[in-house]
Amino acid sequence: MIDLKQLRDDPEAFAERLSRRGEYDLQAIVDLDQRHRDLEIRRSQLQTRSNQIGKLIGDRIQSGTSPQDPALKELRQEGTEVKATLSQLDPQERDLKTSLEQLLLTIPNLPAEDTPLGSNETANVEVRRWGDQYILEGKACLPHWEVGEKLGILDIERSVKIAQSRFITLIGAGAALERALIQFMLDQHIARGYLEVLPPLLVNSQALTATGQLPKFAEESFKCDQDDLWLAPTAEVPVTNLYRDQILTASELPIHHCAYTPCFRREAGSYGRDTRGLIRLHQFNKVELVKLVHPDSSAQEHQTLVNDAAAILEALCLPYRVLELCTGDLGFSAAKCYDLEVWLPSAANYREISSCSNFSDFQARRGNIRFKEPGQKGTQWVHTLNGSGLAVGRTMAAILEQYQREDGSIEIPEALQPYLRRSSL
RNA sequence: GGAGAGGUGGCCGAGUGGUUGAAGGCGCAGCACUGGAAAUGCUGUUUAGGGGCAACUUUAACGAGGGUUCGAAUCCCUCCCUCUCCGCCA
Numbered sequence: 201m202i203d204l205k206q207l208r209d210d211p212e213a214f215a216e217r218l219s220r221r222g223e224y225d226l227q228a229i230v231d232l233d234q235r236h237r238d239l240e241i242r243r244s245q246l247q248t249r250s251n252q253i254g255k256l257i258g259d260r261i262q263s264g265t266s267p268q269d270p271a272l273k274e275l276r277q278e279g280t281e282v283k284a285t286l287s288q289l290d291p292q293e294r295d296l297k298t299s300l301e302q303l304l305l306t307i308p309n310l311p312a313e314d315t316p317l318g319s320n321e322t323a324n325v326e327v328r329r330w331g332d333q334y335i336l337e338g339k340a341c342l343p344h345w346e347v348g349e350k351l352g353i354l355d356i357e358r359s360v361k362i363a364q365s366r367f368i369t370l371i372g373a374g375a376a377l378e379r380a381l382i383q384f385m386l387d388q389h390i391a392r393g394y395l396e397v398l399p400p401l402l403v404n405s406q407a408l409t410a411t412g413q414l415p416k417f418a419e420e421s422f423k424c425d426q427d428d429l430w431l432a433p434t435a436e437v438p439v440t441n442l443y444r445d446q447i448l449t450a451s452e453l454p455i456h457h458c459a460y461t462p463c464f465r466r467e468a469g470s471y472g473r474d475t476r477g478l479i480r481l482h483q484f485n486k487v488e489l490v491k492l493v494h495p496d497s498s499a500q501e502h503q504t505l506v507n508d509a510a511a512i513l514e515a516l517c518l519p520y521r522v523l524e525l526c527t528g529d530l531g532f533s534a535a536k537c538y539d540l541e542v543w544l545p546s547a548a549n550y551r552e553i554s555s556c557s558n559f560s561d562f563q564a565r566r567g568n569i570r571f572k573e574p575g576q577k578g579t580q581w582v583h584t585l586n587g588s589g590l591a592v593g594r595t596m597a598a599i600l601e602q603y604q605r606e607d608g609s610i611e612i613p614e615a616l617q618p619y620l621r622r623s624s625l
Numbered sequence: 626g627g628a629g630a631g632g633u634g635g636c637c638g639a640g641u642g643g644u645u646g647a648a649g650g651c652g653c654a655g656c657a658c659u660g661g662a663a664a665u666g667c668u669g670u671u672u673a674g675g676g677g678c679a680a681c682u683u684u685a686a687c688g689a690g691g692g693u694u695c696g697a698a699u700c701c702c703u704c705c706c707u708c709u710c711c712g713c714c715a
Contacts, residue, residue, distance in 0.1 A: 240675055244684040251684090254696040258643040272695080279695040297674095447635055447672085449653080570672095572635075575654045579672075 201565035220527035318526030331519030344600035345477035380619035394458035399438035410567030412533035431464035435488035485592035498583035519543040556587030
């Protein structure tokens, strides 16, 4: 949620910053806010009078006046009249407030001051590369799904029978490899101080609204018909919402969580893209990193988040690059975002494997997640950040290609061997 | 699914119509005591919105919504959620 006061105080500056992302109608919000406040002033003045009358009558009765005394009749009369007016203004004000809030929920986060300008992914900025020495140009390489099927470790066709396209079944060593990757990633993150959680995979509308998937992106998630429950598109949703409506103390920050969960996405609008293999599935496994931090340290926490995700790729000797997303390519809730892209030999290109975002106070406002500085008045919004650490299926894809031998067998990365208890597939 | 209990401040927990934003405790902050700390004592400590340069002021909030009343945390209705027991299932 954007900061309404910030918009009110300097609409031009606000509009300029937001326009770096794209076109949004702020005027409707400004107008609605003005109307709402005008009405609130009138309503609360009347309410004051109503409260005074109640108090006056109470005081007189306390000091001995009979409740039936005719002197009270006039006051009662006025009270009734004021209340009648109030009963008209009240719902009007509430309607304005609701409309205002609904509009506010559709406005994306402001990009950070230093987020690179640009309207689409071509303007993203490469920050660094790692592992160039592992990239073998011109290496003969089967795409991971072909190698996988040849080895009998993944089954795409039969998965369609069970569910539909974009679902996959892992078999034998494939299942074990996926499990080993999950365990390996979690162990790495836990060793770096992240507290593991295993949250519910179904989340309610309030939770999705807090992290920003609702109301605008309802078609991206699977919905349960009978209940107000959705299949979580990412662990970001349940883990961040652990803290919804909470007031933390400053000393509890930062909070670092890691979580392995399956993720469910409808991938509406991506028909025809990445139709083969492990890259784009309706259900995939992911280890997620989630942070709740003090605003003062949020930029630094963002850097370490990226490093913690990248550490997995380095431990697996998978070449990658880091992109900083431009304003036009930023996700709805993000103020700043780095993508990690892993090298996929079959495509001879980099492919997103982690997205590390700083949401500043945007999700905290929507989810009402605050903290208190001991001894100080009032509360502040926490900053939330998260990133994949990593997308497990895509990691598996990268390994099946990067570690592919000429005979089609797969070498197991050294770091993973203790988990899989074998050195090749 | 059947029966019962309950939802109050950062937390626990009192409170059944009139200065109750709400006793008490915990926690937290300040002060005193101490070489320093613990313990102890005293004092303070809800949040959100509006108006105001500010001091300040006003409104709202005791699960949610509605009703009764001049006045509701307290009475009535509806809904939601949690817990316990029974049944069923993993």
